[in-house]
Amino acid sequence: MSNKVIYAIYNDDDVLMDAVKQTRAAHHHIEEVFTPFPVHGLDKAMGLAPTRIAICAFLYGLVGLSVATALMNYVMIEDWPQDIGGKPSFSYIQNMPAFVPIMFELTVFFAAHLMVITFYMRSRLWPFKTAENPDVRTTDDHFLMEVAVHGNEDEMVTFFQNTGAVEVKVIEKH
Incomplete structure (x- = not known):
């Protein structure tokens, strides 16, 4: 079984929000979204449950x-x-x-x-824990959406390029 994920990188939070909504509408599973600052409404757009x-x-x-x-x-x-x-x-x-x-x-x-x-x-934030950030640009000015690859990889790459991603990478996760 393949553990591939797609890293779709965006440079605007509004474009990211639209991409998250399109991704959910296309029934792709969003693993995680990395942002340099909190994006209002992102949790609802991703379909996350409210906190307890x-x-x-x-x-x-x-x-x-x-x-x-x-x-x-x-x-x-x-x-x-x-x-x-x-x-x-x-x-x-x-x-x-x-x-x-x-x-x-x-x-x-x-x-x-x-x-x-x-x-x-x-949130599993222990002292001396190493960062799990996949791209250092997400701590500065870029946004990264990590999506699990299920199905046609090339079709998904094209889908994310059409959502406004400035860069799309397919990564094999360990």
Whole structure:
């Protein structure tokens, strides 16, 4: 089985967007698109599913709120209750209004830090990872669309040249 892909290189983001739409309409599978900057609407044009990071952020915030509640209850009520400003230390509920800033801060802390860790793990961005960019021009001013070759290779090359690509290459991937 062949692992060939086509690298269609574009020099304009509007031309790239039109090419992505034409490629999807022609039922070719787009493996990846490399761009030097974020292109608005590219994810929808490629047909990518919406991200679920907001759900993770909410769950991580709940973890932070739970840790804050458990920590304050243990430290300020159970372990070493103190009379600070005449406030009763008999129950957590009586002191909860004083604990709201700490609950907020730990909610934000856990959500932010765990979201960053989740993002790096999900996108497989490890420390000291080598770049997977197939063409160095995509970090400057060009856009590259990687499409799997299924069927007639010459016909696909002609198709991508007609979409406005400035360069079309067929590459054997390992």
